[in-house]
Amino acid sequence: MGFVEKVRLLDYWKIQDSALQSEFPRSRLVLMVDRRLLVTKDQPDVQMVELSFDDLKQRLGEYGLQFDLSNSCLLDALSTDVDMIPLFGTSIDAADPPEDSPISKKEVLKQLGNSLGGRFTDIRMAMLTMREERQRNLLAKFQSLTKWASIYRRCPKCAAALKMRSSKSGAECVTCQRVYYPTFSPVSITLITDPTNEHALLVRHRGSAGGVFTAVAGFAHSGESMAECARREIAEEVGIEVDSIRSLDMSQPWPMPDSSLMIAHVAVAKIDQKISVCPDELETAQWFTRHQVKEALTTTLADPLLKNLPRTLDDRQTLHYIPPAGAIAHQMIRQWVDGKLENHNSRI
Amino acid sequence: MGFVEKVRLLDYWKIQDSALQSEFPRSRLVLMVDRRLLVTKDQPDVQMVELSFDDLKQRLGEYGLQFDLSNSCLLDALSTDVDMIPLFGTSIDAADPPEDSPISKKEVLKQLGNSLGGRFTDIRMAMLTMREERQRNLLAKFQSLTKWASIYRRCPKCAAALKMRSSKSGAECVTCQRVYYPTFSPVSITLITDPTNEHALLVRHRGSAGGVFTAVAGFAHSGESMAECARREIAEEVGIEVDSIRSLDMSQPWPMPDSSLMIAHVAVAKIDQKISVCPDELETAQWFTRHQVKEALTTTLADPLLKNLPRTLDDRQTLHYIPPAGAIAHQMIRQWVDGKLENHNSRI
Incomplete structure (x- = not known):
């Protein structure tokens, strides 16, 4: 599939929630937990760890963690042998362990990172050190859309609820129909x-x-x-x-x-x-x-x-x-x- | 006053509501009525008509119209012989004349334009035809801030009221203290x-x-x-x-x-x-x-x-x-x- 088709497919996925929902189980995903990014262990050539939906579901499940489309944003379309699948960025929060837990949260996240084939790192440090422009720009998009979607819950004009697109590329007021887009x-x-x-x-x-x-x-x-x-x-x-x-x-x-x-x-x-x-x-x-x-x-x-x-x-x-x-x-x-x-x- | 001092004065006015309030009566202003811009009559070299506070107050008053800081935004700082004064953009709506009025609203606005030494025109046409980059950029700022200030009334995160700065350069949530800025x-x-x-x-x-x-x-x-x-x-x-x-x-x-x-x-x-x-x-x-x-x-x-x-x-x-x-x-x-x-x- 060429660049033009890819661009137009992304455009379609951005606004068609049901299409994106049905693609979600075959998507690939990159991950933030507690606003820290999962990256490869290799230094200094750091990359985001990309996981299949099933892999991520199973590994997070072993730690009692879940994700779904609501805490994911659409980042890109990736080529497979036959067609294209979405790349999502998923951002979840890990609950604090019980006070009497023998193991600290930091240690839990370290183990989780290992289990996922990487480690969690600070987003700014990842931006500053990732070598590939594509990786940096995908991370910029991931962080921007995640933050924007966490803020834009209510219409600034009429205070009614905003209906967020699954892609996180826009949100529409349920009352006045005004559409807001992630800005930078x-x-x-x-x-x-x-x-x-x-x-x-x-x-x-x-x-x-x-x-x-x-x-x-x-x-x-x-x-x-x-x-x-x-x-x-x-x-x-x-x-x-x-x-x-x-x-x-x-x-x-x-x-x-x-x-x-x-x-x-x-x-x-x-x-x-x-x-x-x-x-x-x-x-x-x-x-x-x-x-x-x-x-x-x-x-x-x-x-x-x-x-x-x-x-x-x-x-x-x-x-x-x-x-x-x-x-x-x-x-x-x-x-x-x-x-x-x-x-x-x-x-x- | 040099460029550095001007830039820093504007920065001060932007966030200090009380300072801007006390400058308002000696400011100069450009005007929109019903989202149409007051420009000079000359063609094709169109400019915005700049009025003193007192002039604008008197002329609008003759038509039963009022303005204040709440429907004005800070556009620039202008040099006088002794110091600098603010340039504001003021945007007001004209009430429709009574149904039995012998004179149409269009005619009223034409007379008002004449009285103010100009005429009202479409903003897009003004942007496309004004020769000076400074005039176009001031109009872009005027229109952008006016529209932004009309939308950002409630916090998108928590739906509480936003306290708008007098300059219209930002608004702060009265509950969660998050600050929003005009975006483009x-x-x-x-x-x-x-x-x-x-x-x-x-x-x-x-x-x-x-x-x-x-x-x-x-x-x-x-x-x-x-x-x-x-x-x-x-x-x-x-x-x-x-x-x-x-x-x-x-x-x-x-x-x-x-x-x-x-x-x-x-x-x-x-x-x-x-x-x-x-x-x-x-x-x-x-x-x-x-x-x-x-x-x-x-x-x-x-x-x-x-x-x-x-x-x-x-x-x-x-x-x-x-x-x-x-x-x-x-x-x-x-x-x-x-x-x-x-x-x-x-x-x-």
């Missing part, structure tokens, strides 16, 4: 360089891991073009004005803390401007030389899970790492280090 | 060319004006990059596969029918593929030569309000016009006609 907002993520293109301005977010610096990012507001969004976010977050902004041909869905689509830009700003960071969001913002950023890139590639993060306060404000390879910021910074992001052809 | 979704809009770059595939949307052809567009779904969105939308809408996709450095907020941010792309597809349009969305999709598209561009520029649209059915399916100059599709198609969109450097 465009975010500009911008690498700021100086006019010589030998320096980059990187920032450390409040609460982020120590020593990790990244590009300036922020949600677009109503009525802004992406270039206007990037220009405003830079003014808000680091207090400087840029001379030009250019979009790159890179974007990435990102599901945390809110669902977004990160769209990459480069901007040029004079290096002698006074930086004034927005204290609500940032701890610091600094200009670095290409050599300094290259060293941080090397450190990050050698320690992709950021296991040697600095602990002391002073060292936390020093550039040691950039985000891991799964983040679009990593790809942008890497291209700049490699001299692939030129300053020309820019506009505002 | 990324849309890919893609000009499809053949490998020779001498032909473009344009489509006519169901229900759109006769003879007007444009680029393929559609909302991004959760978990898609913009390139993946463009590729899927092309498969869904016209049933063909593309060999490469590249983003352009152009984007435009667009408020109708739902709020979106249009992001421009070009794609290359083989011309001998069978086109199969999605009948729910499109009436037709056809390949045109650069010369044919150039003629439609010329017709559109000579008749920017599309006054000579074809009426007969056959002629409706023939390329006469492209969208007017206010639409990003117009800019993309124009660049292609002028030979400024090259095929190289593309990827998928």
Whole structure:
């Protein structure tokens, strides 16, 4: 089956609850338990563990756990020898063991992970370290739809119940018939360089891991073009004005803390401007030389899970790492280090 | 006051209801009545009419109409000689005149428009024909926030009341404290060319004006990059596969029918593929030569309000016009006609 047929089949499954219901028992599924993702044991090339419906039902049943279409969302259509079957993401909560249980919940989940051929991990760490773009984008969809479906229970306009589609791709008000769709907002993520293109301005977010610096990012507001969004976010977050902004041909869905689509830009700003960071969001913002950023890139590639993060306060404000390879910021910074992001052809 | 200070002042006003309330009487305002926009009388260079608070209050009062902060949204900060004042968008409904009234509502609104130094017009037509990007983007914000604020009255999670910010930039649930923000979704809009770059595939949307052809567009779904969105939308809408996709450095907020941010792309597809349009969305999709598209561009520029649209059915399916100059599709198609969109450097 070709790409066009696949796309149109997904479109059909999204809105036809009964068709999706009848496909469910022959589907394949990826799993979250207590908002932790089941991934393969191999490091560092992490993938989601994909299970058959029957396998998942049996293994979860051994732990007293159940799933159904109501806690699953449609992620993709997969080819078999003869036709296509759905790929679902299923998200369940594990009950706490009784207080007098000899075994902790953590241990139970570890055993469950083993039984399912994998282990449970933090979603953000999975996003940052999964090598395949397809895996990251499926996880972004899984997390976004799961969170959206958990919130959209009542119509924001009339407060009546919303009837959620089985695919979790939309929900309709039973009273006023208004349809709501899972939303995610465009975010500009911008690498700021100086006019010589030998320096980059990187920032450390409040609460982020120590020593990790990244590009300036922020949600677009109503009525802004992406270039206007990037220009405003830079003014808000680091207090400087840029001379030009250019979009790159890179974007990435990102599901945390809110669902977004990160769209990459480069901007040029004079290096002698006074930086004034927005204290609500940032701890610091600094200009670095290409050599300094290259060293941080090397450190990050050698320690992709950021296991040697600095602990002391002073060292936390020093550039040691950039985000891991799964983040679009990593790809942008890497291209700049490699001299692939030129300053020309820019506009505002 | 510089750009950084302006951006931070707007950020402050957005969340500080009491500060915005005290600024309201010295603000300037643009106006919608019954969802029609007050614009200048001049054709074709249409602008929104901007009024002082006192002027608007007096003129509306003469027609028995009122406004306040509750039906206004914060659009911008404007410089005065000494400081900055807010620009609001105010949207009110006019009551129907009594049944035995000698004068129709349409006539009343015409007189009101005159009294306010302008005329009321359709929002879509204003978006399509306003020359200044700033005016179009402010209108997109005005329409998006007004519509959003009219829908988000109750918490989708717990159905309790939402407390709307005066700026209309967010609303907080009085019970669960969850904050909701006005959302708009990324849309890919893609000009499809053949490998020779001498032909473009344009489509006519169901229900759109006769003879007007444009680029393929559609909302991004959760978990898609913009390139993946463009590729899927092309498969869904016209049933063909593309060999490469590249983003352009152009984007435009667009408020109708739902709020979106249009992001421009070009794609290359083989011309001998069978086109199969999605009948729910499109009436037709056809390949045109650069010369044919150039003629439609010329017709559109000579008749920017599309006054000579074809009426007969056959002629409706023939390329006469492209969208007017206010639409990003117009800019993309124009660049292609002028030979400024090259095929190289593309990827998928």
